[in-house]
């Protein structure tokens with residue numbers, strides 16, 4: 001008998017909506033959704049979740065000869081993938097030095113290459129399929145304290161020497177010339193990274209996948225999985241799917257579908273704001289780069305194709321304070337941060353405010369594996385998912401096709417379990433953040 005999991009409980013649905021004023025939705029019709037599943041559907045592979053991980057998995061399975069279907073609770077890109085900063089950067093949320101010290105330099109090199117391959121995948125999808133998503137080359141990590149300068153300088157030399165990656169340290173006027181602000185004093189410049197409109201990209205990728213024969217069912221949540229081995233049933237509100245393989249790509253939004261996966265991450269929330277198209281567009285980020293602070297509570301920003309400033313930052317959770325309340329405070333905080341960095345924008349109207357959730361692991365490296373035979377999963381990019389989710393999609397597809405047990409690449413990664421199925425997330429995170437804030441403020 002296969003394991004039967006409890007019914008999906010709507011009240012336990014993790015993550016939060018926050019798509020109400022999403023800049024990326026401004027001109028695009030959300031009406032291109034595929035129809036929901038009604039009745040019975042059979043396939044070889046069913047992917048659950050249409051964010052970067054699910055879409056990339058489908059992309060690498062599209063010519064496999066397998067019958068592949070993708071189900072999404074809302075619409076493609078509804079999760080973090082259609083709400084994010086659009087920054088396509090190399091690396092991981094975990095520090096590369098920490099990875100090298102903990103797991104060894106060979107493994108660190110392997111993870112670095114994985115992350116860069118993720119960038120290459122996105123760029124090759126864009127160029128091969130001529131995806132219209134406003135891609136721009138060039139990105140930088142930024143620092144404003146002396147300790148950031150030292151860290152960035154070391155980072156540039158290590159990343160270029162140990163990983164042979166194209167990266168340059170910059171300081172002084174060079175930094176102001178790149179960013180259009182004298183708030184920052186040091187930077188590393190990465191010409192092969194970049195930024196794009198993630199939602200436009202997702203809508204086009206979805207069309208490419210549909211044209212190549214992948215079946216999409218949107219507004220179709222997976223409510224329950226039963227069965228075993230190569231014979232699984234996924235229950236949805238108005239139908240069922242019979243499938244041999246399942247790939248779970250719900251990240252922070254998967255909730256309690258498979259309870260043991262919910263113990264592998266805590267939920268973190270990130271907020272975004274966007275201005276109207278700026279009047280003096282050439283002054284703000286004249287080099288049109290993706291800009292990201294090299295600190296744990298980073299602000300990250302870039303200009304969109306219409307010259308709006310898209311500005312994001314992490315959450316400052318408070319124990320015992322409701323998410324809605326902290327979200328409002330955090331949006332206000334982001335507006336303040338933006339005006340501190342770009343004083344000329346102090347009176348700028350903020351037209352769009354939104355946010356999203358992401359799964360964060362104890363190591364800041366992802367969870368990947370096979371939860372039952374032929375049920376694969378990947379989550380927990382911990383805030384650095386644009387590149388890594390794409391490379392992960394390739395790894396999941398290869399694992400499923402039996403080309404390799406690709407997910408074993410992540411076997412050395414030790415991710416602790418968070419007991420309590422999510423009840424303690426906010427408290428854990430709030431405590432960790434408080435500690436990190438004190439460290440950032442008072443140490444060195």
Ligand SMILES: Cc1cc2nc3c(=O)[nH]c(=O)nc-3n(C[C@H](O)[C@H](O)[C@H](O)COP(=O)(O)OP(=O)(O)OC[C@H]3O[C@@H](n4cnc5c(N)ncnc54)[C@H](O)[C@@H]3O)c2cc1C
Nearest residue numbers: 049051052053073079080081084085087222250356385386
């Ligand atoms: C505000 C914000 C800004 C960010 N900025 C950046 C950035 O600039 N650069 C970067 O590299 N990373 C960034 N990240 C992180 C990055 O966006 C994520 O790591 C990445 O998008 C995760 O992709 P995913 O496909 O795994 O999950 P998601 O994009 O969250 O997709 C999961 C999907 O699964 C669906 N789903 C879940 N459960 C079910 C179910 N039971 N049935 C059917 N469907 C289901 C959800 O509806 C959702 O659409 C940011 C994250 C946030 C929240």
